[in-house]
Amino acid sequence: MSLLTVGSVAFDAIETPFGKTDKIIGGAGTYIAISASFFEKNQNIVAVVGDDFPQSMLDLLSKRNVDLTGLQIKQGEKSFFWSGKYHNDMNSRDTLITELNVLEHFDPIIPAAYQGVDYLMLGNLTPQVQKLVVERLETRPKLVAMDTMNFWMDIAMDDLKETLKVIDLLIVNDEEARQLSGENSLLKASKVIRNMGPKYLIIKKGEHGALLFHGDNIFSAPGLPLEEVFDPTGAGDTFAGGFMGYLSNTDDISFENMKRAVVAGSALASFCVEKFGTERLTEINQTDVENRIEQFIALADFEMTLQVG
């Protein structure tokens, strides 16, 4: 099948307790596309960069079968830039710099060849831009998934709620689920959020794994215990990319298959945090991914016959 990703392709500068980087390649769209490429060989991207973005990185995406027709390159402008510093526990971070640059007036133009795409992943962006993309697709994709963040809940909650009405699946972390719903219990939060529009919900819990909700079904995917989280940047986007890449490749949106997609996304995300930025994701191969998925299977596996007492 085919997957369309809409998301930032950008520069990041990251500081963690383990070190800091200069400007490196980042952006939700970048992580999603690279991660999805381990499963889906038919990918499109709608994004915008300035003329400062390195051709080598665009070549890397092309080589991974990401069609770049929808990637706008704005001459004389600069790419989006974010800089952040993680605290010692890696669970919180401070944003040091946000330069919107080309993203400030991003118009998500959908190339004609992208019409009819099967799966749509809306990376974290202004809710209005996310909604616009859905409206511009002439045929409804089989599944429309989106990511968002607390920032939009703080400054654009009304827009966000409008966008939630037109999507099928929302991917947020536990803190965001609590803020969006106003509920502390993730089970209650899952109901409130699904009443806002999306039939499916994924709540990411970092080292504790992820929860998938649909109707009365709940799936809990484990988090792989790691020696070290070197840099969490992009882990959420990498999860989303692995999830959507797996779904698109298998073309099956049953709950059973979505579980597998959650595990696939979790496996990819567990690589992402091992090095700075996208570095680790560009080193690993299919066998590494398969072995990591095997670890997730072993981690959660148990057989139990009920003979209580």
Added chain:
Amino acid sequence: MSLLTVGSVAFDAIETPFGKTDKIIGGAGTYIAISASFFEKNQNIVAVVGDDFPQSMLDLLSKRNVDLTGLQIKQGEKSFFWSGKYHNDMNSRDTLITELNVLEHFDPIIPAAYQGVDYLMLGNLTPQVQKLVVERLETRPKLVAMDTMNFWMDIAMDDLKETLKVIDLLIVNDEEARQLSGENSLLKASKVIRNMGPKYLIIKKGEHGALLFHGDNIFSAPGLPLEEVFDPTGAGDTFAGGFMGYLSNTDDISFENMKRAVVAGSALASFCVEKFGTERLTEINQTDVENRIEQFIALADFEMTLQVG
């Protein structure tokens, strides 16, 4: 088989955002014995109470096949009393009152009939008392498990480390594992702690489930998403009781069976938090427990064949 529990049988007074109780029945030994009784019909307990402890509660334990020969009743003395108040997020609490009373000079006398017990669960107590129990058993049980808490790490770390050398399995929560090991990564913590003595380690993560470690094996049990955590008091002890009751009843300490025991303990703990104190545990029956275990099985279940990309 047979299970011996050593732990406090006591009074609690609890305040949560949902309400508060007068003096109600509590204590690690109480929760462990009630929870284990859903699986193991051959239970012993070593504990101490004052003459203020209600006969009705002792009768309840007897009816659940807990032999009370090892329960000392100190005439003219008062039972251990703890009072605490939970914060709004339920993840932290303040201790308001701790009256050691009979527990101050607790001498864990092992009745002759308890010698040769198969499984031993040391509830949270002074590490010295826990060690004394192991020394007083003439035959080494098949598995010696213990619980402890940050309090003992703060004031009796040396004693605790001595006790860790004589046990097989430690049950702590994530915060305690981090404090005991000095490591933030639970994987690293699991290695440091197992180098202190216990071959097996369980790290409880509250709503996020539990991790079981042995050698290079790791099992991640899910946490059941709940509408409400009404009162977390005793949930950890209830987990330990369900875990040890299941192991003792099945008499199989293979890693595969320990996984099932972790799920059994998790199921019992998920009931415990639904009402104040031991109330919910004394309402439910075998069928309720089986149904809850089924929910855990469904929650974690996925089938995945590897055909990446």
